[in-house]
Amino acid sequence: MASLAQQTLPSGARPPFFLISPRGVPRVSRVTLLLALVIVAAVSGTPVLTASLTHSAPATILAPVAPAAQEIAPAAAQPLASVADPTPWARPSAMAVELADAARVAKAVTVPPVAKPKPVVQSKPRVASVARPRATTHRTTATHRHVAAAVYTYRGTNHVWIPSLGINRAVYSYPCSRTTTPGYVVYRWGCAGTNNVYLMAHAGGPFAALNSAYYSGRLRVGMKVMYANSSGVVHTYSVIWWKVVLPTTAASWAWASLSRPSMTLQTCVGANSAYRLMVRLVQVA
Numbered sequence: 386m387a388s389l390a391q392q393t394l395p396s397g398a399r400p401p402f403f404l405i406s407p408r409g410v411p412r413v414s415r416v417t418l419l420l421a422l423v424i425v426a427a428v429s430g431t432p433v434l435t436a437s438l439t440h441s442a443p444a445t446i447l448a449p450v451a452p453a454a455q456e457i458a459p460a461a462a463q464p465l466a467s468v469a470d471p472t473p474w475a476r477p478s479a480m481a482v483e484l485a486d487a488a489r490v491a492k493a494v495t496v497p498p499v500a501k502p503k504p505v506v507q508s509k510p511r512v513a514s515v516a517r518p519r520a521t522t523h524r525t526t527a528t529h530r531h532v533a534a535a536v537y538t539y540r541g542t543n544h545v546w547i548p549s550l551g552i553n554r555a556v557y558s559y560p561c562s563r564t565t566t567p568g569y570v571v572y573r574w575g576c577a578g579t580n581n582v583y584l585m586a587h588a589g590g591p592f593a594a595l596n597s598a599y600y601s602g603r604l605r606v607g608m609k610v611m612y613a614n615s616s617g618v619v620h621t622y623s624v625i626w627w628k629v630v631l632p633t634t635a636a637s638w639a640w641a642s643l644s645r646p647s648m649t650l651q652t653c654v655g656a657n658s659a660y661r662l663m664v665r666l667v668q669v670a
Contacts, residue, residue: 539611539613539619540613540617540619541613541617541619542613542614542615542616542617543555543556543557543558543614544556544612544613545571545584545611545612545613546610546611546612547594547595547608547609547610547611548609549603549608549609550594550595550598550603550608552591552592552595554570554571554586554591555570555571556571556572556573556584556612557571557572557573558572558573558575559572559573559575559585560575561574561575561576562575563575567585567586569587569589569590569591570586570590570591571584571585571586571591571592572584572586574651576640577640577641577649578640578641578642578643579642579643580642580643580644580645580647581640581641581642581643581647581648581649582612582622582647582648582649583640583648583649583651584612584648584649584650584651585650585651585652586651587652587653588653588654588658592650592652595650595652595662595664596652596653596662599627599654599662604624604627604664605624606624606625606626607623607624608623608624609621609622609623609624609669610622610623610624610648610650612648620646620670621668621669621670622647622648622666622667622668622669623666623667623669624664624665624666625665625666625667626664626665627662627663627665628662628663628665629654629655629660629661629662629663630660630661630663631659631660631661632660632661636661636663639663639665645667645668646667646668647665647666647667648665648666648667649663649664649665649666650662650663650664650666651663651664
């Protein structure tokens with residue numbers, strides 16, 4: 386049997402890349418076979434002896450020197466390149482595959498842009514509004530009877546009001562010539578002089594509150610009295626002093642004429658009404 390190194394191609398023939406011999410040994414060109422041996426030697430680590438090739442010499446291939454038996458077994462376990470896989474070195478390495486997969490994953494993941502926080506705008510503190518005090522109007526009502534009636538509209542004729550004592554009475558005339566006993570109403574005495582509005586009433590009648598104020602201490606300087614005359618003109622008077630006297634002519638100064646518009650209030654005090662309370666006021670409005 387002719388060896389693989391002794392087989393030659395017919396003169397002028399151009400074989401294909403692989404040409405199978407009758408005995409199953411492939412005929413290859415010397416360049417192709419040399420490249421295959423070099424690749425096998427590089428993979429298995431087996432030394433290869435080569436000879437110089439020339440175009441004029443017959444196609445002779447030197448067989449590789451067989452190494453020791455213990456070195457052949459590992460080389461034989463490594464398969465050579467086959468027709469179905471002519472270029473195994475062209476496959477990408479495992480690291481290259483991992484890098485490519487990581488690149489595809491990184492490309493597929495889309496990181497949403499981070500929204501910029503909106504600037505915090507501090508609102509200006511509101512200035513606390515100060516409530517303006519409302520103008521109050523005092524009026525005499527059932528629940529506020531103690532409020533002074535300074536703004537109350539006093540209208541009428543021959544009438545007297547003492548708001549602090551709750552007195553609101555009509556005034557009747559008592560002429561100086563009258564000798565009968567006074568009734569239980571408020572009288573204006575006709576014996577009084579000029580600028581002296583002289584009003585009198587029983588302590589057990591219309592001026593009971595005045596009598597009580599004297600004993601309780603509620604009678605005070607500055608207490609106001611409003612009086613409407615027969616013409617409907619209303620004046621305001623203010624208390625300046627008071628005095629207790631006997632009912633004799635020694636107290637004639639109480640009903641005498643005065644230099645300025647004034648008023649005198651008279652009622653009874655003491656046991657069995659033995660004394661007279663004289664309250665002097667002056668016109669203020």
